[in-house]
Amino acid sequence: GDSVTQMEGPVTLSEEAFLTINCTYTATGYPSLFWYVQYPGEGLQLLLKATKADDKGSNKGFEATYRKETTSFHLEKGSVQVSDSAVYFCALRVTNAGGTSYGKLTFGQGTILTVHP
Amino acid sequence: AAGVIQSPRHLIKEKRETATLKCYPIPRHDTVYWYQQGPGQDPQFLISFYEKMQSDKGSIPDRFSAQQFSDYHSELNMSSLELGDSALYFCASSLTANYGYTFGSGTRLTVV
Numbered sequence: 001g002d003s004v005t006q007m008e009g010p011v012t013l014s015e016e017a018f019l020t021i022n023c024t025y026t027a028t029g030y031p032s033l034f035w036y037v038q039y040p041g042e043g044l045q046l047l048l049k050a051t052k053a054d055d056k057g058s059n060k061g062f063e064a065t066y067r068k069e070t071t072s073f074h075l076e077k078g079s080v081q082v083s084d085s086a087v088y089f090c091a092l093r094v095t096n097a098g099g100t101s102y103g104k105l106t107f108g109q110g111t112i113l114t115v116h117p
Numbered sequence: 118a119a120g121v122i123q124s125p126r127h128l129i130k131e132k133r134e135t136a137t138l139k140c141y142p143i144p145r146h147d148t149v150y151w152y153q154q155g156p157g158q159d160p161q162f163l164i165s166f167y168e169k170m171q172s173d174k175g176s177i178p179d180r181f182s183a184q185q186f187s188d189y190h191s192e193l194n195m196s197s198l199e200l201g202d203s204a205l206y207f208c209a210s211s212l213t214a215n216y217g218y219t220f221g222s223g224t225r226l227t228v229v
Contacts, residue, residue: 043207045220089160103211106162107161109158
């Protein structure tokens with residue numbers, strides 16, 4: 001079946017440090033990949049996405065590249081801020097060979113990021 | 118811009134009671150998804166609807182049912198509530214299943 005594995009957390013960094021959160025996946029069809037962010041007490045916000053191999057998604061200084069050869073979609077940011085403290089979820093949506101997607105997302109287990117001043 | 122509206126935001130119920138959660142999708146969105154997120158867990162897909170018909174089903178207990186109405190809003194009905202049903206319930210909507218979708222802020226259900 002479809003699954004997403006994220007690096008175990010929590011991750012604690014100092015402000016301006018480099019961030020990497022690893023994400024790998026297995027998919028039964030053609031995957032689209034997403035990173036969502038969840039701030040305390042809030043819903044899930046789409047951070048970035050990539051819909052085909054070698055696509056790079058980017059937003060707010062975060063980047064992730066869809067690597068088909070390594071089935072990975074690692075999240076990176078060159079200089080984190082205190083305001084980036086949140087839970088980050090990697091997610092997968094699969095489209096079958098006929099181009100049909102039921103739309104459901106399969107999430108990784110989430111990585112808690114805490115950034116200290 | 119209009120977002121996905123969920124109501125209520127918080128709900129406290131006793132064991133064995135019933136609960137109804139409502140979701141109002143973004144205007145013109147025809148697809149609705151429901152997810153359950155337990156404490157410290159990742160969101161788990163429950164069920165989805167496209168054009169008022171169930172389109173996919175995940176790990177939704179038999180005690181739960183859902184439907185999408187003619188105005189595209191959706192309701193998740195939960196009966197015989199158990200302590201383990203305490204969770205955040207998210208609704209999301211999209212324009213067909215092949216497009217990205219937007220999550221609501223969720224309903225926090227606490228069963229006591």
